[in-house]
Amino acid sequence: MTDRYAVFGHPIAHSKSPQIHAAFARQTGQDMTYEAILAPLDGFADSVTAFIAAGGCGANVTVPFKEEAFRLSSRLSPRAKHAGAVNTLMFDDGILGDNTDGAGLVGDLERNLHCPLAGRRILLLGAGGAARGVIEPLLDQSPAELVIANRTVGRAQELAELFCRGVRACGFDALDTPFDLVINATAASLAGELPPLSPSIFTAETLAYDMMYGRDTPFLSFARTHGAATADGLGMLVEQAAEAFALWRGVRPDTAPVIAALRT
Known part of the structure; x- marks a missing residue:
């Protein structure tokens, strides 16, 4: 079965993350989908819970939910602890929260x-x-x-x-x-x-x-x-996405061609 991933935010229609992760998946031969999910301002945790129940494997988190994602995580990476915020979730033995921005x-x-x-x-x-x-x-x-x-x-x-x-x-x-x-x-x-x-x-x-x-x-x-x-910050956007992709899939994609494609 194809693995599902998503990015949660509010607003979210502008997000380039689905385009970036689709490019990473093609490049590395990964069987996965990635979608953008508009979470209600008062319903982030419920949206994540529903996504997990529907088979979600992991997610990115953007404004304004990064601090709420920090609180939702059952485990935190050292860099998430230092950041006080989470932008990457992995649903494996609970919810692992990471921060790939830095x-x-x-x-x-x-x-x-x-x-x-x-x-x-x-x-x-x-x-x-x-x-x-x-x-x-x-x-x-x-x-x-x-x-x-x-x-x-x-x-x-x-x-x-x-x-x-x-x-x-x-x-x-x-x-x-x-x-x-x-x-x-x-x-x-x-x-x-x-x-x-x-x-x-x-x-x-x-x-x-x-x-x-x-x-x-x-x-x-x-x-x-x-x-x-x-x-x-376009390169930062792609590089932080590559860090999340590597956490989820165990392979780090080449970012240069993705950045070049987005520039054009």
């Missing part, structure tokens, strides 16, 4: 964008769930420095204290030196807005990375205007 970001930066992180000065903008999910994987690459900047400094300080390991926190107004890598994990791009940043954080040697994909965001435009190289 691995997806690191994979995109190092494999696809040829941006090694060891010894680099990294600035992470934002202190919400998107930021929290990638801090531990970034730290595991031994950067020279990781600074978390947020409009509300207290939230950035909470994250810095949670992860320790030399992480520094500040407000946007305290940023006045250049970084090798600037990652936008704020919600500003969703609203078409720009965080209040100083141009001095960018140089011609800086890579400005926005987790948002599919549009040229104000953050990317601002960074490019001030000399930085830029990249959006």
Whole structure:
């Protein structure tokens, strides 16, 4: 019988995950289906339970259900525990919750964008769930420095204290030196807005990375205007999906042709 997988979200019609996982399945010869499921805002757990009862083997989880998926999981991977959120579920002896976002970001930066992180000065903008999910994987690459900047400094300080390991926190107004890598994990791009940043954080040697994909965001435009190289989060999307696929199917697909197909 064909194995069933899905992505749960609200909204979900925009999701590229079915297209990505269909490409992975063709590439690796896996007998599986993958669908997008719109879960009611107050009915995520019920939707997952129904999917399991119908033979579901695993699922991805997107906004706004990642923290609820964390609570629903009967077991958590170490990276899910660090992230405080779950984006990947595997239904095997209960519900295993994992978080592949950070691995997806690191994979995109190092494999696809040829941006090694060891010894680099990294600035992470934002202190919400998107930021929290990638801090531990970034730290595991031994950067020279990781600074978390947020409009509300207290939230950035909470994250810095949670992860320790030399992480520094500040407000946007305290940023006045250049970084090798600037990652936008704020919600500003969703609203078409720009965080209040100083141009001095960018140089011609800086890579400005926005987790948002599919549009040229104000953050990317601002960074490019001030000399930085830029990249959006499409590669991260595909890489985190590949991590989930490998967990479910035991084989890691080649992401490069899938990213190229989505770009065109």
